[in-house]
Amino acid sequence: MSTMSFSLRIWRQDGPNLPGALQRYTVHGVTDDMSILELLDRLNEDLIAQGQDPVAFDSDCREGICGTCGLVINGVAHGPKSQCTTCELRMREFRGGRTVDGLLEITVEPWRAGPFPIIKDLVVDRTAFDRIIAAGGYVTVNAGSAGEANDLKIAKPDADAAMDAASCIGCAACVAACPNASASLFTAAKIAQFTHLPQGAPERARRALRMVEQMDAEGFGDCSNHGECEAVCPKGISISNIAVMRREFAKALLGGG
Amino acid sequence: MSSLGTRVWSSVGKKLISGLTGLGLVIFVCIHLTGNLLLLVGADAFNRYSYFLEHLGHGAFIYFAEAGLVSFFALHIVSGISVWRRKAHARQVGYAVRGDAGGPSRKSLSSRSMLYSGILLAVYVPLHVAHFKYGGPPIIQLDGHEARDLYSLVVTEFKNPLIVALYSGAMLFLGLHLRHGIWSMLQSLGLLNRRLLPPAVTLAVIVSGLLAVGFLLLPLYVYLNPQVMPLTGGLG
Ligand code: FES
Numbered sequence: 001m002s003t004m005s006f007s008l009r010i011w012r013q014d015g016p017n018l019p020g021a022l023q024r025y026t027v028h029g030v031t032d033d034m035s036i037l038e039l040l041d042r043l044n045e046d047l048i049a050q051g052q053d054p055v056a057f058d059s060d061c062r063e064g065i066c067g068t069c070g071l072v073i074n075g076v077a078h079g080p081k082s083q084c085t086t087c088e089l090r091m092r093e094f095r096g097g098r099t100v101d102g103l104l105e106i107t108v109e110p111w112r113a114g115p116f117p118i119i120k121d122l123v124v125d126r127t128a129f130d131r132i133i134a135a136g137g138y139v140t141v142n143a144g145s146a147g148e149a150n151d152l153k154i155a156k157p158d159a160d161a162a163m164d165a166a167s168c169i170g171c172a173a174c175v176a177a178c179p180n181a182s183a184s185l186f187t188a189a190k191i192a193q194f195t196h197l198p199q200g201a202p203e204r205a206r207r208a209l210r211m212v213e214q215m216d217a218e219g220f221g222d223c224s225n226h227g228e229c230e231a232v233c234p235k236g237i238s239i240s241n242i243a244v245m246r247r248e249f250a251k252a253l254l255g256g257g
Numbered sequence: 258m259s260s261l262g263t264r265v266w267s268s269v270g271k272k273l274i275s276g277l278t279g280l281g282l283v284i285f286v287c288i289h290l291t292g293n294l295l296l297l298v299g300a301d302a303f304n305r306y307s308y309f310l311e312h313l314g315h316g317a318f319i320y321f322a323e324a325g326l327v328s329f330f331a332l333h334i335v336s337g338i339s340v341w342r343r344k345a346h347a348r349q350v351g352y353a354v355r356g357d358a359g360g361p362s363r364k365s366l367s368s369r370s371m372l373y374s375g376i377l378l379a380v381y382v383p384l385h386v387a388h389f390k391y392g393g394p395p396i397i398q399l400d401g402h403e404a405r406d407l408y409s410l411v412v413t414e415f416k417n418p419l420i421v422a423l424y425s426g427a428m429l430f431l432g433l434h435l436r437h438g439i440w441s442m443l444q445s446l447g448l449l450n451r452r453l454l455p456p457a458v459t460l461a462v463i464v465s466g467l468l469a470v471g472f473l474l475l476p477l478y479v480y481l482n483p484q485v486m487p488l489t490g491g492l493g
Binding site for chain 1: 261265437447450
């Protein structure tokens with residue numbers, strides 16, 4: 001299989017609140033099985049060899065489980081493949097794509113949202129998510145010896161619904177893809193994972209109210225039900241969780257939680 | 258903890274308000290269309306219907322209904338504007354390239370244009386009310402009572418191609434707004450789940466289409482049918 005050559009447009013920005021711009025780079029000899037992060041690694045080796053500043057981007061596990069990576073690739077968060085993190089995106093996905101001067105063109109931008117200030121280049125500060133979790137995304141547990149696992153009976157559909165919501169890895173692609181930069185899918189998933197479980201019951205009303213309050217305080221936009229978040233979510237988390245969040249919130253509001 | 262007011266006007270509280278008022282307005286639009294279609298039955302049926310509404314509960318009903326509608330409209334508009342303002346604030350730097358993720362996304366021309374179709378409808382509705390509710394129709398006798406000849410007013414207006422074009426345009430925007438609005442209000446109220454979501458979107462497409470076609474039918478019917486004429490042979 002022949003190798004590919006890419007013309008990359010990458011957002012470069014030296015630091016927070018500094019002006020940035022898209023800059024063009026060329027990378028040759030790209031194979032189908034390389035991930036897009038490996039492509040950036042390759043580019044960075046070249047840049048370092050030339051004495052230039054390498055492109056800053058986030059990654060950790062590089063196997064789609066930690067949620068650290070995240071780039072907007074050709075206008076879509078995590079790129080063109082559905083239910084796939086940036087680190088798992090292989091360059092074969094770009095075969096047959098748009099070309100300039102005979103090179104395949106890819107535009108790479110950081111997550112764009114006011115609550116996620118750019119730290120450098122493609123790296124953004126996502127600690128706003130941590131504060132939403134701290135506001136209510138926890139459960140109380142008894143300290144001491146662990147209880148008998150089967151003492152707490154949970155129906156299979158409830159366990160499944162909780163697990164579906166809990167598969168959120170907090171990558172924030174939902175915010176990046178939302179036309180309103182809303183964090184509703186993330187917050188909803190983190191609320192819904194406890195809604196179905198007895199462990200989540202004690203803080204149930206408070207959780208919905210406080211997490212929504214923190215989400216708003218961080219400056220995320222409101223949800224318009226575009227559903228673009230679900231489409232880019234590497235874990236395919238359904239916007240039905242957002243309906244769960246609204247039910248939980250309405251109940252807490254009426255119950256005076 | 259935040260005050261009740263902050264909670265009600267939170268991002269999720271606003272969705273509940275927007276969904277609830279949207280639901281009320283959609284129900285109103287359905288009833289409105291059903292009443293309007295009496296125009297196809299004839300002048301007598303249409304004028305009797307308008308007389309009935311105006312005198313229901315000794316004339317009190319219409320004021321309650323109008324007060325309700327005005328407050329629903331106001332809340333719906335204010336919450337919509339707030340969504341737009343927060344969005345402008347939450348993403349001040351946009352993307353150089355904008356793509357669509359496709360797949361399960363519900364983003365559409367309709368969902369992207371809610372603000373604009375909403376603004377057009379917000380301009381249209383007061384004009385429409387001024388035009389037909391407060392337009393001065395001639396008085397006719399109906400079972401010994403004086404009644405407004407709304408039929409003749411509507412027919413006279415819909416003989417004017419400019420009015421027909423403006424109304425038709427407004428109804429297309431109504432359809433566009435409801436294409437996203439109808440399923441979105443159910444989702445905003447937390448009524449949907451994984452199983453109900455796809456049929457709710459289909460329902461929205463069908464109902465918004467039927468409403469738009471239903472409302473378009475009237476001006477076109479009046480304009481194109483030479484047999485439909487004002488009772489009193491024209492106004493003014
Ligand atoms: S680096 Fe861990 S999910 Fe991509």
